[in-house]
Amino acid sequence: MTALFIRNLTVEFPSTKGVFRAVDGLDLDVAPAESVCLVGESGSGKSTAMLAVMGLLPSFARVRADELRFGDIDLRNASPRKRRKALGSAISMIFQDPLSSLNPCFTIGWQISDVLKLNRTVPPEKIRDRVLDLLALVDIPSPEQRFHAYPHQLSGGLCQRVMIAMALAGEPKLLIADEPTTALDVTVQKQILDLLCDLQKTRQMSLTLITHDMGVVAKMAQRVYVMYGGAPVEEGETKDVLECPRHPYTAALLRSMPEAAIGMARLPVIPxxxxxxxxxxxxxxxxxxxERAKEPCNGDMPTMEHGTNRGVRCYYPLSKPSRSLEDRT
Ligand SMILES: Nc1ncnc2c1ncn2[C@@H]1O[C@H](COP(=O)(O)OP(=O)(O)O)[C@@H](O)[C@H]1O
Ligand SMILES: [Mg+2]
Structure with a gap:
């Protein structure tokens, strides 16, 4: 059983210069209670793909897919109303910049209450208690006092905790987190990732985390999809992919991690x-x-070759992790 099941998802943005394909034939699975990372440089289509899942792309975006399902709910071509009815709050998403996602004019208590009122799962007289529970759940100190705080009175880390509390208000089965720590200080980043990791495990929730940071992948994901140019170039169990990357792009991303470069004069970059x-x-x-490219790399797009729990889209992959994939180097 998969929670999220995507086959051949394509998202195009028409522009005056032509049609721009931001997501190009994405296949992705997320199992119940599984944590999956989408990793890749900026512009590789990670956010666009997940916004398509959420039905949050602008109306001019052209979204097509052979399959786009959550459980047995078909998410293709559903109007926002139909999606809400079918999905309820089964999927929720948090974003990079928590301050801009919160309304500066209302207290955080009011904003979380508002989500609970919309969900209609908590009786009105219980809403305040439930908000305090949610604030405690995301480790916000002194929830009674913070209930009355406005977003600008809180640090970035606390605002992101509030966003997570809001995302959890509807008891989602899948949480999509789009670079949730990129706008935060390094020490706070770790705390937020720890919180997400904890919540994912204790609530048996699926987590799809978007990041450009292989360090985050190592810490957070059971499985990883390495995205390049709108589609995965490699996928597999995190441990396998990190220990034995097969796509040259994955290997280059790993080399450009600060941890990998300790002792080197400068951090390698991907030219x-x-x-x-x-x-x-x-x-x-x-x-x-x-650096490995030769014929036919510049002529034909390679297809994703699947081995056991592993996929790589490359004519000349790096040394093989198991017998199930033919090594053509
Ligand atoms: N609303 C939009 N209109 C036009 N192009 C867009 C829009 N949203 C994203 N894109 C383009 O799609 C590509 C993928 O973007 P995005 O999904 O944000 O990448 P990532 O999240 O991996 O950084 C980028 O080149 C971006 O400019
Ligand atoms: Mg993005």
Whole structure:
């Protein structure tokens, strides 16, 4: 049984310069109570893919998929009303910048109460208690006092905790977190990730976390999808992918982690830019930046080759992790 099941998801944005494909044939599964990371550089289509799941893309975006399901609920072409009716609050999402997601004019207690009122799962006389429980759940100190605080009176870390409390108000089965710690100080980042990790485990919730940081993947994810140019180039169990990356892009991302570069004079960077724009070259989109690229990398797009619990989309993958994948190097 999968919670989230996506096959061949494509999202296009028409523009005056042509049609820009931000997500290009994404296949993704998230099991119940599983934590999955989408990792990749900025512009690789991570947010767009998850906004498509949430039905939050602008109306001019063209979304197509062979399958886009949560449990047995088909999320394709559903109007916002139909989605709300079918899904309730089964999926919720938090974003990078908590301050801009909160309304500056209302207290946090009021804003969380408002979510509970919309969900209609808690009787009105119990709402205040439930808000205090939620604030305690996300480890906000002195919930009684914070109930009356306005967002600007709280630190970035506390605001992100409030956003998590709001996201949990409807008891979601899947939480999507889009770079939830990128806007926060390093020490606070760790606390928020610890909180998400804890909540995912204790509530047996699925978590899909978007990040550009392999360190976050190592800490948080059971499985990982490495995104490049709108689709995964590699997927698998986090341990396998991190210990034995098969796609040159995954290997390059791992080399560019600060932890990997201890003792080096400078941090290695991946030369070039993520391929984007309406006129993409044929073949593998990473080829222009890849030291292993030769024929036919620049001609035909490779397909995802699946082994046991592992997939890689490359003509010349790095050494093989198991016998199930043919090593062509
Ligand atoms: N509303 C939009 N209109 C036009 N292009 C967009 C829109 N949203 C995202 N894009 C483009 O889609 C590509 C993927 O973006 P995004 O999903 O935000 O990447 P990521 O989250 O991996 O950084 C980017 O090149 C971005 O410019
Ligand atoms: Mg993003």
């Amino acid at each position: 070039g830019m993520v391929a984007s724009g309406p006129d993409l070259p044929p073949g593998c989109l990473f080829a222009p930046r890849c």
